[in-house]
Amino acid sequence: MSISDRITLEPGKRGGRPCIRGLRITVYDVLAMSAEGMSETEILEDFPELESADLLACLAYAARQEQIELHPSL
Numbered sequence: 001m002s003i004s005d006r007i008t009l010e011p012g013k014r015g016g017r018p019c020i021r022g023l024r025i026t027v028y029d030v031l032a033m034s035a036e037g038m039s040e041t042e043i044l045e046d047f048p049e050l051e052s053a054d055l056l057a058c059l060a061y062a063a064r065q066e067q068i069e070l071h072p073s074l
Contacts, residue, residue, distance in 0.1 A: 006020060006054055007027060007061045008020070014026050018061060020050060020057070020058070021054065025047060027058045033046075034055075040055055043055060
């Protein structure tokens with residue numbers, strides 16, 4: 001499954017922010033929990049609908065967005 005399969009954008013959901021697999025959990029939510037020190041295990045325990053691959057997709061999505069900001073022609 002690719003990043004685009006795991007990270008979805010829906011205009012009416014969570015203000016159009018990128019979400020995980022159409023759920024109401026945003027990439028930002030996951031990144032913020034991780035930045036606050038939550039482990040992968042803790043995040044997955046708190047949100048059992050998530051999978052480990054979803055967390056990796058959030059990181060990959062954030063990295064890709066950073067790359068796009070630095071090199072808009074990509």
